[in-house]
Amino acid sequence: MTVRAGRTQTCGKSEARTRLEHARAFADTAELALDTENDASLNVSASLAVLAGIASSDAVCCAVLGNRARGQNHREAVDLLSGVAAVGAEMSKNLARLLDLKDNAHYGVFFLSETKARQAVKWAQRMVTAAETAVLG
Template identity: 30%
Template sequence: MDARVRAVDRHAVEMRRDEAVTYLEVALLYVESTNHADWKAAGANAVLGGIAASDAICGAVLGHHHLGDDHAAARRLLDRACSPDTRPGMHFKRLTDEKTNSQYSSSRVTQEKTRALVTALERLVSVMRDRI
């Protein structure tokens, strides 16, 4: 097994699944707010939820998930777990591409962008529910 993956058991998969769902629930609570800080929180939760959903999918299908900050490698693993469907990987990429903006930047966070992130997470969670 590659040094950048972690083997996971069913319990770990279920924990990551539950975390993904909770991140989605929190993101949905804040995305329609009129407050910029709430959009930022919703976006950050969407990103974290996407990572958790990817971990859960990969763990359930492959028995391991990616470990570390190399989101391109994590996406390749997700693509393998979901093959031949590449849409989950595209949703994951949309989320992780906005990680820095959602978590650290104030000027780049808009409600429209945040809505797109939450939609990407909703789609990824849907795939996760189908696979687990």
């Protein structure tokens, strides 16, 4: 079943694998940033986790639906992703959680807590793992 929400871009398995590589790199780097002694690193870590979530969503949607969300509103990706059987419901929930942190992580004027940053990385890692299963089999 194809669910369309907002502006989309056609893509396929090749693009899915590329976005999956991006997702894994963002998630792994987000985890590394957690282990520094700098408070700003928590925001960097959460920001990278958000990017990992978006890239994971793109990978799954490209592989399964043949298109990915391309609108200015990242929430459109949550709706599109929710239409993917098997992994969509859980992944869309985690993407929504990550997007809730996006503005504060990327543009905020205060530091995120270590707890919030660790949650973001956990959600991103879950998304990447699910995307790897969906894209690579």
